[in-house]
């Protein structure tokens with residue numbers, strides 16, 4: 541009896557492992573991914589128990605629709621949005637995410653709620669568990685260090701969620717905008733967030749007011765807000 545139970549448990553674990561490496565196609569996989577990369581209810585309006593990706597749906601559907609070859613993602617505490625982007629590439633059978641985060645934690649002055657995850661072994665291994673390793677490369681460095689090394693790249697989709705000071709987010713905008721392909725999209729998290737942190741004043745809202753013109757989609761979502769601007 542015990543043997544059958546153990547066998548069934550083993551089989552179940554194997555099937556879950558197999559499922560995790562598949563398409564984003566059922567609630568079990570979605571919930572596993574959300575838990576593993578700590579999808580948060582506040583910042584992304586995500587609800588893991590209901591397999592509701594929140595803002596993640598927007599990124600996922602954009603990537604599934606425009607089928608980009610190259611995506612750049614700057615900053616993520618535990619990897620939720622980079623994982624969604626990589627999963628969308630995997631489901632497209634095409635595309636790659638360059639994910640840049642220095643793995644800042646509270647000991648760094650400009651961590652902007654970073655938790656030091658990308659410097660740890662589990663951070664570095666996290667994408668493999670979901671079979672995403674072919675679709676994403678992690679660069680443990682600042683956006684400035686990355687831009688210095690990889691100046692010639694061109695992207696169809698760029699997501700900015702790193703240094704949230706006005707100077708920081710403006711730097712990312714100015715440096716990466718020229719690397720955005722014509723008709724590509726640049727997406728900013730936290731466009732509605734205002735106020736002070738120990739790191740300084742939130743600045744995405746101010747930059748967004750400056751750059752959002754006629755080619756911008758100002759998504760009036762609950763929560764931190766997402767600003768999308770197309771290069772035309």
Ligand SMILES: C[S@@+](CC[C@H](N)C(=O)[O-])C[C@H]1O[C@@H](n2cnc3c(N)ncnc32)[C@H](O)[C@@H]1O
Pocket residue numbers: 580583584614615616617618619620621640641642643644645650651652653654655681682683684701702703704708729
């Ligand atoms: C606000 S957190 C991102 C939180 C995000 N809303 C989420 O869902 O995970 C900011 C992240 O940006 C990273 N970061 C801070 N300064 C950066 C920089 N100059 N370049 C790239 N990433 C940076 C931090 O290490 C941190 O992980």
